[in-house]
Amino acid sequence: MTALSEYLAKHKGTDTIDSIAERARRAGFSIDRSTVSRYLAGKHAKRPPEVQLQALAAGLKLNISDLRELAGVPRGELGPWQPPAEANQLNRDQRVALEQLIKTIVREDGEQGAGSTPAIKMPAPGPANQPGTTPDLWDTTAGRKAARRTEGGKPSRGQQLRRAQDEAGEASQDPDDGGDG
Structure with a gap:
């Protein structure tokens, strides 16, 4: 049995599996009785999905951060972002x-x-990745191959949008740009 399952079973008390699932449903979570049963028996995924942890927390009236910790995932102590x-x-x-x-x-x-x-993961050393230079992602082997796969060797619409977004993002980070020209 996992630490998570032991904790759930300990806090189950006299609640039935059906009452736990129903309480979770009333809190807005979809969880069936077989899923609740698997968690109580320790027959669950090694890394439980967040939505199932939330449903179990609601169904058993437990702290979600505690369940995350027992499941081996970050507690999420800051609450929803x-x-x-x-x-x-x-x-x-x-x-x-x-x-x-x-x-x-x-x-x-x-x-x-x-x-x-x-x-x-850092990019491999190369002329474009030397200190003080900015790599041109469009001038890579993968970039050239992708460009050749599009009509007429032009970047696809998605590639064009990504490039425009990257350029806009870079421009918005310029500390010398007051935004007034």
Whole structure:
């Protein structure tokens, strides 16, 4: 039995599996009785999905941070992340990309263990990656191959949008740019 399952079973008390699932449903989570049963018996995924931990926390009236810790994932002590007001200016693709980035960071952190710093993959040394230079991502073998796969050797619409977004992002980070020209 896992530490998570032992904790859940200890706090189950006299509650039935059905009452736990029903309490979770009333709190807005979808979890069936077989899933609750598997968690109580220790027959669950090594890295439980966040939504299942939340449902179990609601169903058993437990602290979600404690369940995350027992599951071996970061506690999430800061609560739900509230993006800055400027996030309202993001388009759909940017929001999807940001959401995917957050999921990737959390997944990588959880795989390494709570509290560890994720490894940063640095580009291989080369002329474009020397100190004081900015690598031109469009001038790479992969970039050239991708460009050749598009019509007429031109970058795809997605590549063009990404490049424009990258350029806009770089420009917005310029401390000397007051924004008034």
